[in-house]
Amino acid sequence: MATFANTYDEKIRPLMDKIDQARTLLAPVELPKGNGIVTRYPLVLRLRKSDERRVYRLHDDSHENKKEILNEADLNIPRYIEEETKKLAGDNKNVVRNIIELQVEDPDVRDLTLVDLPGIAHNPIAGQPEDIYEQTINLIREFITQEGSVILCVFPANVDIATVQSFKLAREFDPTGKRTIGVITKSDLATDQDMLVQQLLMDRHDVLHLKLGFVAVRNRTTKENISLQEAHVREKEFFAEHPASTAAGWDCVGIKSLIDRLATVYSDRVKEMFPKLRQDIQARLKDVKQQLSNLPPHLQTPTERVVVYNETVDLYVEKILKSHLMTSNDARQGTVTHILHKKFESYRLTVRKQRGDLFSPAYCSKVEEEMKGYSGDQLPNFLSSAILKKFVTENLDQLWNETEKLILDCFRTTMIQLRKAEDAACIDNPLLAKLINLFRDVCSSYMKEKKDKVQDQLKELVLLEEHEPYTINTAYMYRSITLFLIVLRRLLYLCTASKNFYFTAVG
Structure with a gap:
């Protein structure tokens, strides 16, 4: 059983790692929001389907309590993350490689692991090192090199996709686009709604093509003090009147569509990996039997x-x-x-x-x-x-x-x-x-x-x-x-x- 678990974690679990700033898109908990670099470290959010909702802070092996439960009723999660950020990275605007890891168990989530990474900082501001660009780029590269991961390239609809550097980074390790999904945020701020639809359809030569396609979403703004559930309702109402839902279909718009697409990718990868997983287990079992046969007989005298x-x-x-x-x-x-x-x-x-x-x-x-x-x-x-x-x-x-x-x-x-x-x-x-x-x-x-x-x-x-x-x-x-x-x-x-x-x- 241990061999199966180890192989599962090695081969299958990375397939659930979705990379690069999937901040408030899929998260079933409130995360800090603001201008500039808000995320200054890799934030790992593990979503696990469960009968009741619980939120845990996971610590490394050196910590006495490896799994610490967080009481959402008495604890402001965004403020808690901001305080932990200060402990981890200080009061400046620098980035660090240390990880903050949360596990959310909820009846309404799918088994996914999200990794929220710092955004790409091109020019250092006050309190940031001169090589802040190299630091953020190298940190992102460390995570997207994993062959089993799916890369979420998140960019706002009011920005020209040709200038989005996250796609350039993704192509370094995924040149064919087979494990990259484009996520278009702030769809309500798009300057050209027709161009947004064309990008979702990918039926023109002058738009970017990805095998896993694009999904447009409307996330909450910093001024909207509403819950996630209310945000999902507003998003659905927005796309009901948007031409993208008719031209590209509902499978290309909304947070729910993004989650379903990730689940489909995960399911397809699991089907692809299970035959290899069986072969790996059989090979390891053969090695174990060979090692057992090499052991000397029981020596009694x-x-x-x-x-x-x-x-x-x-x-x-x-x-x-x-x-x-x-x-x-x-x-x-x-x-x-x-x-x-x-x-x-x-x-x-x-x-x-x-x-x-x-x-x-x-x-x-x-x-x-x-x-x-x-x-x-x-x-x-x-x-x-x-x-x-x-x-x-x-x-x-x-x-x-x-x-x-x-x-x-x-x-x-x-x-x-x-x-x-x-x-x-x-x-x-x-x-x-x-x-x-x-x-x-x-x-x-x-x-x-x-x-x-x-x-x-x-x-x-x-x-x-x-x-x-x-x-x-x-x-x-x-x-x-x-x-x-x-x-x-x-x-x-x-x-x-x-x-x-x-x-x-x-x-």
Whole structure:
């Protein structure tokens, strides 16, 4: 039953969400009215058919009382909403994303969920942020993206439909108009009654076409202090004398027609969705049965539990640890060994680049500048022990920084790969999923111990080199001997040349 309810809420309930300023059109309770932005937050109004009338304020899960009944006899609903608006959005004219949710149970309503959104504000007024237009547009987009929702584009009859931006927004997510209904309000203020009729009929190419059509209504003005029932009577009397009721039919005019059209859309969508709903339930039922079949048998004795536990440990070691940590014989590229090998290659290139920088002109100039500070205290053109130790220490520090990054990256990558393998193995093994946190703790503790040990060992080697720099590197020794021989030959040449010059001068 829970599966059916969850699927119902996911697939069917959104079909009842009617979007964008359906304020006093369908609401069986009084809502605040006024100029400018009256709605500054998403107002969710859930209509539920019931034997008696009740109005509730629904709170989120963090509230102690999730469902608070409102006494309409003692409580002014519009004023209550205005006070809650101030608590939620403050005294300014800004908009917020928090939701106020009301549930109305009544014998005369249909099961529908209305979402009243702030109107589109093009220019900020006093107390509004500069990006009020972007805020309202983005908030509306969040709700009309739901594929199962029906969008109500509400606009007054005395406004050119070509300038109504709500239709432009609706076309972004409903380009074919299959889930958009146009609602024309203030029909008594229409400057061109014939154009109103033509829009309802949609039989001309120069009017907007929607698959769900248009409905014209006459809602109460701010000056009319009458009940909803009286407003419906006045609306019916108005359209009885209006040409739209004759030309387009009563199914295109009046609040009742709008409600009937929404109910028809809802009914058609439910008929369309129920076969898919049955398939979804059957698929979920199959998954549940598969999960139940994977559960281990009931273990009655400690010996049986130990045996199953050991089997699970072996499975973890063979399927996760060995499979992903040890070298692969089938040349797979997803193993940890392969991934770490690429990291070591990158580290080797970095170290090679650092070594090449030692012979760059810039580095040689740096050494020369440092040697000038010791002029007179040391032999010319020979590095002193202090200068050598300073430069060796600097380069060893750079080497350690790269090495430490490599150590941390390798162990982190190893743990990430193990997590992925663990998650994949737990999908079809509920028992392993129950024990996986225990195995993870043991594995993480072991990996941390090894990481610290590797860091300490390598750091100790670096500190040892920094303490007393020396080298037996063959490349360095060969280069040093070669340079020494070149200098020696040069000296011998100079000595010979000087001797010949002396004898020539004497003779």
